[in-house]
Amino acid sequence: MKKLFIILTIMLLSGVGLKAQNDCVTAVPIASLPFSSGTQTTCGKVNDYPAGSFCNASYGGGEDYVYSIAVTTAPVTLKFTMGGAATWKIVSVHSACPPTAANCLGSVASSTGVGEGFIHIPSNGTYYVYVDTWPAPACGEFTLDISVAPPAPNCATLAAPANGTVLTTNIPTLSWTPAAGGPVPTGYKVYLGTVNPPTTVAATVNFPATSYTPTVPLLYSTTYYWYVVPTEGGNDALGCNTTIWSFTTPAAPAAPANDNCTGAIMLTANAGSSCASAVAGTTLSATSSGVPLGTCTGTADDDVWYSFMATSATHNIVISNVASVGTTSSTSLYSQVFSGSCAGLTSLICDTSAATPTALVGLTIGTIYYVRVYNSNTGSTAYANTFNICVITPVVPPNDNCDAAVVLTPSASGTCATLTAGTTLGATSSGIAPAPCTGTADDDVWYSFVATNVTHLVNLSNVVSVGTGTNSTSLYLQAFSGACGTLTSILCDTSAASAAQLTGLTVGNTYYVRVYNSNGAGYANSFNICVTLPPSPPANDNCTSPVALTPGATFAQNALTTTSLGATTDGAPQSCQTSADNNVWYSVVVPASGSITIATGPVAGSPMTDTVLNVFSGTCGTLTPVTGGCNDDNLGDAFSTVNLTGQTAGSTLLISVLKWNGGSPQDGPFQISAYDGSLGTLDPAAEVKEVKVYPNPFTEFVHFADAKDLKSISVMDMSGRIVKTVSNPGRQISLGELKAGLYILKLDYKNGTSKSVKAIKK
Known part of the structure; x- marks a missing residue:
């Protein structure tokens, strides 16, 4: 017993303080390369080296697993591959212990999956390889593979600009000649900076390209240093920083001639809504004119000036083709419009977006107005832009308001007999809020027609973007009953791709339609418009002529694309939704299982977005609703699904599909299918090669x-x-x-x- 006690005491003293701590002293030696750790874990190894100890300061909050390796064949590049279940893991290689940023040689990190990289060992000696994790989780499983990397590519030869050149541009193209011999690189790392040697990789250029042009202009009057390192899958060429070239960028250009109000460039107001005569401008090297911003915002330290004589009470300032030409990328170009003279200016309007025109109203014809343009940031060479500017005179369409609506004559058929051309360009807001419709009706134009039928279709076609803003064909339509002073919205339509269907009209009454681009200022469209009768009813408009559905194993197997366009309402009983109309009919024979699912689905671009589905037994004239056979909205969408069981095999069910009429859905194409899993035809012996x-x-x-x-x-x-x-x-x-x-x-x-x-x- 005494002997056993002594043995246990020795074990406790020598081993278990044995939480299997693993540090520099107890580092696991790597005897030879290639090396593969197998699955290991840092759990239970203690956090001896905190965050900030490794090459990547973000890692180190977890427990550490330490290896040592004696290198005798330096200089040598080693390939490290790290995997395993742990997330946010790192392998960090150091020349001494404990690890610090100063004795770091390199690291490979991996968030999920496998991380791979190359680390160069410059001289023989003992090196330490640390495996650790991000602060959370504190430990986890990993795998580590180390091997001697294949030979790296040879260094390239720098070609242009020649060493010591003073350039005439601050967007130079750096070029080099590939090395003869050695492995073919996969790319080139371009080191570029204002310190010698540069430490920043400006870009990695993929092979076989042998040049690089900065995407942002470099600083003016500045000396830059550069060299190129070929790389092969991350295995970088060595010693390429022994040849470093330099160049000096030119001085910044002189300030533009229109740097101040007194040098403002006169713009000619275009007579129409297009920029027939645009003027090119720049804020590069411009200085502050000292004119206060007032209520406008931004920093006008690079303002340039323009003027124009008003030829109309309404003009738009259009700024386009804005490009960043400063040493920091920015297209934040602001403008401000003034009345008065350079000696006494009065701010009229501020505009913080060059993407849309600046609308000016209430101008005095024959009066000179001033416009200044500036990048909103600070620094006239750091932040600068080139642009085009012009003044246009918007032409207001004659049907800009309800009381001047263009009268449309409905066609006597479902075809557009007469197309009427229209445009929202230059239109203004009529002051009638869109609600319950959506969009911004600041450019609405108006049409009217006298109903010749209880149902009409309003068709928009040939929609073209003609605005000065971003390209847009988002043309909305709203229909009204009543008179111009007392309008009542009866339909909203947000897609010009399909006809807007108006139902329940009173023959002989006048109805109004307004059309507008849904976006704000600067967006406009030209289009054609017409009013037609609805198409003829489909063949399955009545119960007596249903379309037969072929049951399949899934919805998709025998889904039928069909339509309710032109359908009428026949008064068949609705058991789950009475706000529905315009039904079409289908039939299906119940399969041997006695179960059948019947469902509707969407067709891309169709205005039919909400169905009601009813299933009946019996015959037309003596229909009996099937229990559980009515559905309005299926779970997750507005289409319909009924799941029927316990039906008589071989019996015929009749199906009525209606359009919900409580909102904006319209008649149009949709899908319908009948299916049951018992009808699957999957044959295990079928000889089909798996795709x-x-x-x-x-x-x-x-x-x-x-x-x-x-x-x-x-x-x-x-x-x-x-x-x-x-x-x-x-x-x-x-x-x-x-x-x-x-x-x-x-x-x-x-x-x-x-x-x-x-x-x-x-």
Whole structure:
């Protein structure tokens, strides 16, 4: 017993204080290269070296695992590969212990997955390799592989600009000649800076390019130093900083001639709404004119001046083609308009966005007005812009207000017999708020028509962006009943791609339509407009002529694209939603399982966005609603789904699909499908080569290997709704229009089998 007590005491004293601490003293030696650690953990190794000890100061809050390696073949470059389950891990190599930033040789960090890098060992000796983690988690599993790197590329030869050159531009192109012999580089690291030697990598240029041009102008009157380091997958050439060249940038240009109000450049006001005569300008090297900003903002230390004589009571100042030419990138170009004279200016308007015109109203014809333009930041060479400027005279359309609405004559059919050209360019706000519609109606133009039918379609076509702002074809439409002083909104339409459907009209009454670009100032469109009758009712407008659905195993298998356009309301009983109209009919035979799911879905670009679905047994004239056979909104969207069980196999069900009429949905194309899982045709013995889908996640294109057996692809979101179908897809499909998220790709093969694959859109 005594002997056992002594043994336990020795173990406690010598070992367990043995939390398996691992530090410089107990560093695990690496006997030879290549070395592979296998799966290890820092857990239980104690945090001997805190954050800030390693090459990357962000790491070090976790426990440490320490290796030592005796290098006898220096100089040598080693390749370090780090993996394992731990997140935010680092391997940091040092020439001494304890580790400090001063004795650091390099590090490789990895957040998730594998990190890989090269570290150069300059001389023989003992080096320490530390594995640690980000402050949280404090420990975790890792793998570490170390090997001697393959030979690095040879150094390139600097070519231009010649060493010591004084340049005439501050956006120089640096070029070099690749080295003869040695490994072919994958790229070149360009070191560029104002200290010798430069320590900043300005860019990494991919092979085979052998030149680099800064994306931002360099400082004026400044000497720069540069050299190039070829790299092969991160394995950098050695000794390239022994050849460092320099160049000096030119002095900043002189201030522009219109640096002050007295030198203002006279602009000619264009007679129309387009910039027929734009003037080029710059704020580079401009100085402050000393004119107070007043209520305007920004720093006008680089203001340049323009003037114009008003030829109308309304003008717009248009600034375009704004480019950054300063040593710091910025296109924050402001403007300010004044009345008066240079000796006594009065601020009229401030504009902080060159993207849209500055609208001036209430001007006095024949009077000179002044405009100053400046970058809002401080520093006339650090922040500077080139631009074009012009003055336009907006032409107000004659139908700018409701009381001057252009009268449209409805066509006698569903085809536009007469197209009327229109534009919102130059239009002003009529002062009528859009609510309940949306958008900014600051450029609305007006039309009217006398109803010849209870239903009419208003069609917008040939929509073209003609504004001075960013390109936009976001043309909205709003319809009203009543008179110009007492209008009542009856329809909002936010897509000119489809006709706006007006229902419940009174024949002989006048209705008003206003059209406007949904964005603010500077956005405008030209377009054509017409009013037509609705199309003829579809063949399945009545219960007696339903379209037969073929049941499949999934929604996508036999989904039918159909339409309610032109449909009428037949008065069939609605058990779950009475605010619905314009129904069309379908039928389906119940499969042997006695179960069937019937669902509707969207068609891209269709105004039909909300359905109501009713299922009946019996025959037309004696319809009986099926229990559970009515659905308004399915979970997650406004389309409809009913799941029926316990039905009589072989019986025929009749299906009525209506448009919900409580909001803005309109008749148009939609999808409908009947399906049940018992109808699946997946044959395990089918000889179809599995199609590989890549990349996954994807950005725009999804590729398919061995796609010759594919018949079609259905893309579904996570609610099961089909968002795209592609027939005979070939080796790739484009899905760039999808929003980021998870999708199901249902692959239908030519032999009738199918497979589903999850894919992530970045």
